[in-house]
Amino acid sequence: MKRLLFLFLFLTISSLSFSQGVIYYSTTDGLVSNYATYGLAKDSHGNIWIGTTSGLSKFNGTNFTNYTMQNTGGGIISNLIKTIEVDANDNVWIAYASG
Numbered sequence: 262m263k264r265l266l267f268l269f270l271f272l273t274i275s276s277l278s279f280s281q282g283v284i285y286y287s288t289t290d291g292l293v294s295n296y297a298t299y300g301l302a303k304d305s306h307g308n309i310w311i312g313t314t315s316g317l318s319k320f321n322g323t324n325f326t327n328y329t330m331q332n333t334g335g336g337i338i339s340n341l342i343k344t345i346e347v348d349a350n351d352n353v354w355i356a357y358a359s360g
Contacts, residue, residue: 300344300355301345312344
């Protein structure tokens with residue numbers, strides 16, 4: 262009986278969590294790339310930082326701001342962003358991949 266109750270609760274909770282749906286974003290919405298997201302981080306302002314094979318995107322919940330080798334004037338030395346970390350002072354640290 263306990264197993265049946267556990268299964269029922271598990272299925273009920275699972276169905277509730279999936280009922281909210283998933284939102285997919287693409288370059289049409291402003292994301293820098295539709296391919297290979299490697300790093301994700303959230304800062305204290307609620308911005309989501311997304312590392313891709315084509316650069317870095319910041320999502321504020323409404324709009325994307327993109328940072329690439331082409332539009333940062335040398336601020337990003339590679340578009341292949343592998344890891345993102347945000348420190349206690351909201352500095353965004355990114356690790357690049359060569360190639």
